[in-house]
Amino acid sequence: MESTVSVSKGVFLFPNGYKKQKQSKKVPKTLFEKLFTKELWYITFKRNWNFINSEIQDLNNRTYSELLNDIVHYILSVYQANEAITQDSIIPSATLLTGVNQPDHVLQFRALIEKIRNEVTPHIAMVNSQDASTLKHLVENAVWQLIHGHETVDATEDDEILCSPSKKLRKSLCTMKALKKWYNTISSSSSPKKKRHGIIKRTLVIIIPDFESFNSNVLQDFVMIISSYVPTLPIVLIFGVATSVSALHKSFPYHVSSKLLIKVFHSHSSPAYMNQVLEDIFLTPRSPLHLSGKAFELLTDVFLFYDFSVTGLLQSIKYCMMDHYYGDNMKSLCCERDKIEEVLVDLTTQDLENIRQLPSFRPFVEAQHYETQIKLFEDDSFFKEILYREMNKLHDYLNSFYICVRLLALFVKDLPKNLLGKTMREIFAKCANDCVASTQDFADCMQLLEFQSQVKLVETIKSALKVINSALKIVSPVKPLRSTPTKNNMENINLSYDLGDNFVKTVRVHMVMFLKQIENANTEATISTTSMGNEIDVDVTPDNRYKLKEKLLQATRVDKIQSEFEMIRSRLVSYLEEMFSKGLQPPGQQPFYEILFFSDVASVKKQIVGAPRGALHTALSNPVHYLQCSCCHLPTSESMTDSLPDVCLAYKLHRECGKHINLYDWLQAFAAVLKPEEDDELRHQDPKIQARFTRAVSELQFLGFIKASKRKTDHVMRLTW
Incomplete structure (x- = not known):
C-alpha cells in the first residue's frame, strides 16, 4: 500500500526541510526592577554594580587565564606527545588543586568547560558526586553528556545530520559500548567543512569536580573500565581535588593509580585571591562604594572563619551595597566623580534636607561664618555648590588615603613582628577605624625603619614610586559646578585642598629626592674616642672604688658620629611620619563621608552572619x-x-x-x-x-x-x- 493510501480518511504530513528559527526569549523583569527602575538611587546602584561586576570578570580572566591555558595545552598535546599511552591503556588525567573554597569551584569549572569547549572539543562531561552514587549512574551520566555535548554549541548543518541519531539514545542505553560506536561514527563521517580546514575535535573530556565526595570504589571501577577503552577512545580525566594530591593516592590502590598519567595543576589559594580582589577592586579610589573599618572587618572575618568563599564575600558586599542605596536618593552621590554634577541637578529639596541631617554635616557648619551657615540651610543652590566642592574634596581625600595605605603597606610589610599587618587589607582596617599615625604600633614601625639597610630602602622607594606613578594617571582635577552660579560669599567657606593631586605630586617629588640621596649616600661612619687614662688616679681604697668606676667608664666612652646614609634615613622616616599623619586621617573625620562609606554594620550582620x-x-x-x-x-x-x-x-x-x-x-x-x-x-x-x-x-x-x-x-x- 502506498504511503498516501489509507482505509480511513486522514491528513498526510511531508517535511520539506523547513526549520523553525529560534526566537530569543526576553528575560522578564523582576518585581524589584519594575518598582524601582526609574528611581535615581536604583539607577546609580545598577550602574555601579555593573562596573564592579565587569571588574570582577576581568580579574577572574586574568587570574585563571594562565591556569586554564596550561590545562588546555595539556589536553591538546597529551595524545600527540605520548604514543605509548594508547598501547599501555594509561589514562591522561589532570589533577586541579582547587582549595577548600567549595562555592568558588562552580565558577572555576564553568570557565574551564567554556575554555575547553572553545579550543579543544565540545564533547565534555562533568559528573558531580550526587549524580554518581553507583557505577551505573556514573557511566550513564558521563556517556550521555559526551554524546550530547554538541547540543550546547551552535552546530552547523553537517553536525546536525551526523549527531541526529544520538538524540534518540535514552539515558539507560548510555554505555561504554554505545560511546565507542558513536565515536567511530563521528570519526569516520566527519563533515567536509571540517576536513577542508583540517580540524577534527575528537578528544573526550570527563571532569570530576569534587573528587573527595565520590565513593572510592565507584571511581576505581570507573577508571579501570575507561583504561580498557583508551586504545580506541581518546579520553582525558580532570579531577578537582580540594585538599592535596595525597587524597588521590589514598583513594586509588597501586593497580588503579598505575593506569593514570597524573599531571598536577595548582590553583590560587583562597586568601591570596581574596586579597587580590579587595586590593584591585574595592580598596581603590575607583570603587564606587567604600566600606568602613568595622564593616570591612566583618566581611573579612566571615571569609576567614567560615567558608573561604570569595563568591560569598562578593555577595555580602553586594548586599551591603543594596542596603546602602535602597530608598535613599542622596546616596546617588556615591558614584563616579564625573557623575556628581548630573546627580546634584536631580536632587530634590527633601533629598538636600536629608543630607543636612547627616552627623558629619554639623561640625562642618559650626566651622563656617554665621552668614554662610544661614545660606547653607536656606539656599539650596548655594548648598549644592558647596556640596559639589565637598564631594570633590572627599574624592581627593580617598585618592590620597588609598595611596598612603598602599605606601604604608610597602614600607612595613617586611618589618619584624608585623605590628600593623602583612597585607593591605589588614592595614586598611586599622587606618579606617582610627588615626593610625598616633598609635604605638605605628611609632614602633617607624623606629624599626631606622634600622633598614640601604639596599632594602632603595627597593621599597622604587616600589612606592611605581604606586604613585600609576595613581597620578587616574587623578582628575576639580571643575566648577556649571548648574548653579557661584555665590559672592564663597570666600567665607573653610575649604582646604591639601590632599589630592597636589599631595600625590609632592610625595612623588620627595620620594625621588630621597631615592637619589640614599643611592649616592656614604655608609661609613666616623668614630672618635676620648681617652682619659692619664687623669685616672689609681686608688683602690674602699672609699674611692665608686669614683674609680666612674672614671673607667668615662675613659672607655666612644662617641659615634652618624654616617651620611643614616642621616638621610632619619630624615626619610621623619617625612614618612609627617606624610602618613596627614594622609591617613580616618574617613569618619571627613564631611559627608556617610554618602560614600557604608558603616551600618548592625543592620546587615544578622543577614550576612547566619545564626x-x-x-x-x-x-x-x-x-x-x-x-x-x-x-x-x-x-x-x-x-x-x-x-x-x-x-x-x-x-x-x-x-x-x-x-x-x-x-x-x-x-x-x-x-x-x-x-x-x-x-x-x-x-x-x-x-x-x-x-x-x-x-x-x-x-x-x-x-x-x-x-x-x-x-x-x-x-x-x-x-x-
Missing part, C-alpha cells in the same frame, strides 16, 4: 515573628494555643520535659492543647491527632532536637539545651 540556632528557636517558640499572622499571636512566650503549627506546639511541650520524654505523655499533652473540651481518655485516640503528632515528632527529629532512645522503646531522648 541558624537562634532563628530556629525563634521560629518554633514564636512563629508569629516570621508568619506575621494574628492566629499565632501569643500573650506570653510560654503560652500555647491550638492555632499554633503542630511542630511549634510539640517543640514547646518537649521543652517542659527532661532528658527522656515519654511519647504517650507527650501525645496526651499535645491532644490536650488541641481539644481541651473532650475527655482525657478519648481525645488522644483520635487518628487525626495521632497523625499530626507523629508528623511533628518526625520533624523535630529531622531538625535534631530529639532522637530515639535504645533504653526504652516508648521514649525519645532530648538532644538540645
Whole structure:
C-alpha cells in the first residue's frame, strides 16, 4: 500500500526541510526592577554594580587565564606527545588543586568547560558526586553528556545530520559500548567543512569536580573500565581535588593509580585571591562604594572563619551595597566623580534636607561664618555648590588615603613582628577605624625603619614610586559646578585642598629626592674616642672604688658620629611620619563621608552572619515573628494555643520535659492543647491527632532536637539545651 493510501480518511504530513528559527526569549523583569527602575538611587546602584561586576570578570580572566591555558595545552598535546599511552591503556588525567573554597569551584569549572569547549572539543562531561552514587549512574551520566555535548554549541548543518541519531539514545542505553560506536561514527563521517580546514575535535573530556565526595570504589571501577577503552577512545580525566594530591593516592590502590598519567595543576589559594580582589577592586579610589573599618572587618572575618568563599564575600558586599542605596536618593552621590554634577541637578529639596541631617554635616557648619551657615540651610543652590566642592574634596581625600595605605603597606610589610599587618587589607582596617599615625604600633614601625639597610630602602622607594606613578594617571582635577552660579560669599567657606593631586605630586617629588640621596649616600661612619687614662688616679681604697668606676667608664666612652646614609634615613622616616599623619586621617573625620562609606554594620550582620540556632528557636517558640499572622499571636512566650503549627506546639511541650520524654505523655499533652473540651481518655485516640503528632515528632527529629532512645522503646531522648 502506498504511503498516501489509507482505509480511513486522514491528513498526510511531508517535511520539506523547513526549520523553525529560534526566537530569543526576553528575560522578564523582576518585581524589584519594575518598582524601582526609574528611581535615581536604583539607577546609580545598577550602574555601579555593573562596573564592579565587569571588574570582577576581568580579574577572574586574568587570574585563571594562565591556569586554564596550561590545562588546555595539556589536553591538546597529551595524545600527540605520548604514543605509548594508547598501547599501555594509561589514562591522561589532570589533577586541579582547587582549595577548600567549595562555592568558588562552580565558577572555576564553568570557565574551564567554556575554555575547553572553545579550543579543544565540545564533547565534555562533568559528573558531580550526587549524580554518581553507583557505577551505573556514573557511566550513564558521563556517556550521555559526551554524546550530547554538541547540543550546547551552535552546530552547523553537517553536525546536525551526523549527531541526529544520538538524540534518540535514552539515558539507560548510555554505555561504554554505545560511546565507542558513536565515536567511530563521528570519526569516520566527519563533515567536509571540517576536513577542508583540517580540524577534527575528537578528544573526550570527563571532569570530576569534587573528587573527595565520590565513593572510592565507584571511581576505581570507573577508571579501570575507561583504561580498557583508551586504545580506541581518546579520553582525558580532570579531577578537582580540594585538599592535596595525597587524597588521590589514598583513594586509588597501586593497580588503579598505575593506569593514570597524573599531571598536577595548582590553583590560587583562597586568601591570596581574596586579597587580590579587595586590593584591585574595592580598596581603590575607583570603587564606587567604600566600606568602613568595622564593616570591612566583618566581611573579612566571615571569609576567614567560615567558608573561604570569595563568591560569598562578593555577595555580602553586594548586599551591603543594596542596603546602602535602597530608598535613599542622596546616596546617588556615591558614584563616579564625573557623575556628581548630573546627580546634584536631580536632587530634590527633601533629598538636600536629608543630607543636612547627616552627623558629619554639623561640625562642618559650626566651622563656617554665621552668614554662610544661614545660606547653607536656606539656599539650596548655594548648598549644592558647596556640596559639589565637598564631594570633590572627599574624592581627593580617598585618592590620597588609598595611596598612603598602599605606601604604608610597602614600607612595613617586611618589618619584624608585623605590628600593623602583612597585607593591605589588614592595614586598611586599622587606618579606617582610627588615626593610625598616633598609635604605638605605628611609632614602633617607624623606629624599626631606622634600622633598614640601604639596599632594602632603595627597593621599597622604587616600589612606592611605581604606586604613585600609576595613581597620578587616574587623578582628575576639580571643575566648577556649571548648574548653579557661584555665590559672592564663597570666600567665607573653610575649604582646604591639601590632599589630592597636589599631595600625590609632592610625595612623588620627595620620594625621588630621597631615592637619589640614599643611592649616592656614604655608609661609613666616623668614630672618635676620648681617652682619659692619664687623669685616672689609681686608688683602690674602699672609699674611692665608686669614683674609680666612674672614671673607667668615662675613659672607655666612644662617641659615634652618624654616617651620611643614616642621616638621610632619619630624615626619610621623619617625612614618612609627617606624610602618613596627614594622609591617613580616618574617613569618619571627613564631611559627608556617610554618602560614600557604608558603616551600618548592625543592620546587615544578622543577614550576612547566619545564626541558624537562634532563628530556629525563634521560629518554633514564636512563629508569629516570621508568619506575621494574628492566629499565632501569643500573650506570653510560654503560652500555647491550638492555632499554633503542630511542630511549634510539640517543640514547646518537649521543652517542659527532661532528658527522656515519654511519647504517650507527650501525645496526651499535645491532644490536650488541641481539644481541651473532650475527655482525657478519648481525645488522644483520635487518628487525626495521632497523625499530626507523629508528623511533628518526625520533624523535630529531622531538625535534631530529639532522637530515639535504645533504653526504652516508648521514649525519645532530648538532644538540645
